[in-house]
Amino acid sequence: MWHKHTMQMRRINEPAPRTRPSDRRAHTARLNRNRVACAVVACLLAYGVARLLVAGIAAGAGGTDRVHLGQMIALLGLPVMVVVGFGAWKRHAGLLMVGACGCLAAGLILFAA
């Protein structure tokens, strides 16, 4: 462990610097705010991608069958996308992955058109 200011290694028996309760509370509140915001964005993004998937798969000829196939795939993928979008939070990797799926789904629509 490197000390924050002196850049010297902290001794192993040296107690860790204590954070004040108010800092801890502020940190927890910030963490919760970020989590709520990320969960909302992940849900909305995943739902939008699911709608795009259904529209993309149902876009070509094939009628009701393709609509059903699209719905089966979209409803299977929707909860997975929410978990990935929320769970992979480093550098928003999860949201970017879900967004990439959305681009693929939009590509399907354009391809069918």
Next chain:
Amino acid sequence: MRETLRTRLGWLHGWFGYGAGLVLTCIFATGSVAVFNMEITRWMQPELRLTAPVQPGAPALDAAAHLVAAGQARGVSAFIALPSARSPTLDVLHYNGHEFVGARLDPATGAVIPARITAGGGLFYNFHHTLFLGPQVGTIIVNIAGMILLVAIISGVVIHLHALVPDIILLRLSTARLRAWLDAHLLMGVLFLPFMVMMAYTGVLVKADMIVPVTPRPAARSVQVPAPPPAPMPEMARVQLAPLLAQARASLAGQEPGFILFAPQRVSIFAGDASSAFLTRDHADFSLPEGRPLPVDTTATPIARTMQLMHGLHYARFAPPGLRWLYFLSGLCGTAVMASGLVLFVMKRRRHAGHRWAYRLADGLNVTVIAGLPAAMLAFLAGNRLVPASLTGREDWETGIFFTVWALCASHALFNTLRGQAHHAWRAQLGLVGLLGTSLPVIDLLCCPAAFHALPGLHMAVDGLGSGAAIMALYARHRLGRRGA
């Protein structure tokens, strides 16, 4: 606190699980009971004492057609449900906005059986898929809850991935209470994971059009053609249904006819849902009033067959009694997973947030869902025996009893928990479940001894379930009393 995948998904599992869990516990509990919706309706109509289904004769079918015609004259669109192993009467039913109700006929003679009007098992079925909030709003809420259940399941699996197999055999009831509840949650969650995933996925797929609808693309050169005026219905009383039914039985190879539906130009005889695991809705059509067979295409593509299987697996109408009991017990265990999750969510926050009103509100909602709902369900069954059989609009009275008892339980639970006396709320409501459950067989035997004698298996099963619920509630109450809140 260091942010890891497990802490992050733990937060998602906890908050999403608790938010939707309150609704999902009710949906799973009523869905488990709705597996026996027809049997419960038979129990709630003790005047029906037919034991085995009989093929409907021509006089009975003609009488049913007369009733359909009479309904159409009043503007009520009715259909005929043919006798089956689960419901041996010939029924003329219509949808009243919540469930299918109507007259029940003896399939041999066509005489109307003077059975009491009841909300029946349809109340649980309706509550399961619409929460009694109407077909639009209710279904959307149930679908969203089902989707959140899938999110909670996936996040729960990721959290416990490293200990998924050991969790199957780990149950330490004598350790700390929080640990014991967590063990129970994990044990049942892991064992019934495939069932819960199957029911949640097929459930949202059943109403997929409402959650991921497809926007119809406007046609390039569409010509607006005004809809033709509705054709008048032919004289229904003159339609001979018996020969049409015989023809339909021949054309629906291997499937037993289940329903007869009427349209202005034709009559359609549909295969019963119990015919196979695929909910095919295959039908044979006949023109009206001549009764000439009309061409029907019953070939289904692999995707359509898959969709039919998904519907069939969710509704489980194909299931023989043994499999139906398995659905019921698995549903109850799924309910227990959610209920234990609700309790865990509150227990984990007791030390830090026990004094806050939001915590007490959550505790009150837990009591309302876990103890109040079974009390309301048992009160509904007891109310069926206590409300006079000839009372006008008695099905509304029964429904009213269910919701009134539940609302009273909610008020009692919130009143106590908001004052910091959750222990009193739990003990009182578990005691109420015990009282109602143990009194159910007594009320049944005293009010309808002849029905009990005619169908002892059915009555013992329903009364036994009430008693089982009472025993569990009284045991939980006893444990609460011994170990404190």
